[in-house]
Amino acid sequence: MTSSRLYLIRHGRTDANVRGALDSVPPGEPLDETGHAQAHALAARLRGAPIRAVYASHAIRAQQTAAPLAAALDLGVLLLDGIHEVFVGDLEGREDRPAREAFEVVYQRFWTGDLGARMPGGESAAELRARFLPAVDKVMDGAEGDVVLVSHGAAIRLAAAALLGDTALTSYVPNTGVVVLRPGGPRWELEHWDPAPRRPRDVTAGGTPA
Structure with missing residues (x-):
């Protein structure tokens, strides 16, 4: 198995994040001014890393986040199927409290092991994994x-x-x-996980798919 590392990076901030809107269907909302600044800071942070490829989901916010990093590394941004956000179905585009609470109920069930729990009219954790993990295998196979x-x-x-x-x-x-x-046998190894701010403005307790 390759010894290359996998960086999973969330996109920069969007207006949907600020509003608390559920935004899971590509192309979705673009980065706001803060999001663009975050993307450029990310590029500066990772400029010296031995990164050989930069992929993004089909969401515009992911592509805009990836672009400065790819440019700093003299690479292009490659679009990758299967790594878009978990689909929230009937909750898409909503930012009202009942919608966010409905999302949170299902999201918390994921973390108790109920991977078959489903967003209303949307996707389950098991379905998300069924498309995301093969995408990881595809890009990491033989990676140098x-x-x-x-x-x-x-x-x-x-x-x-x-x-x-x-x-x-x-x-x-x-x-x-x-x-x-980092791949490490039957299971991957966690090398780093960025800490979250204590009271992020754009999420509920579990996080918003946006």
Whole structure:
């Protein structure tokens, strides 16, 4: 198995994040001014890393986040199927309290092991993993150098938990938060997980798929 590391990075901030809107369907909302600044800070942070490929989901916010990093590394941004956010179905586009509470109920069930729990009219954690994990296998197969996937908060957390064998305590991924994993036999190893701010403005207790 490759010894290359996998960077799972959440996109920068969007206006939907600020409003608390559920935004899971590509192309979705673009980065706001703060989000663009976060993307450039990310590029400066990782400029010296031995990254050989930068992938992004089909969401515009993920592509905009990946672009400065790819440019700093003299790489292009490659779009990758399967790493978009968990689909929230009937809750899409809503920012009202009942919608966010409905999302939170299902999201918390994921973390008690109920991977078949489903967003109303949407997707389950098991379905998210069924599309995300093969995408990881595809880009890491034979990789020589580290690989970046710019994705989404809930998707990253669910996929990382699966790669780690559901044995590691995962947490909210902040905007442009970085999770670094390394293949290590039957289970991956957690090398780094960016801490979250104590009271993020754009999420409920579990996190918003946006």
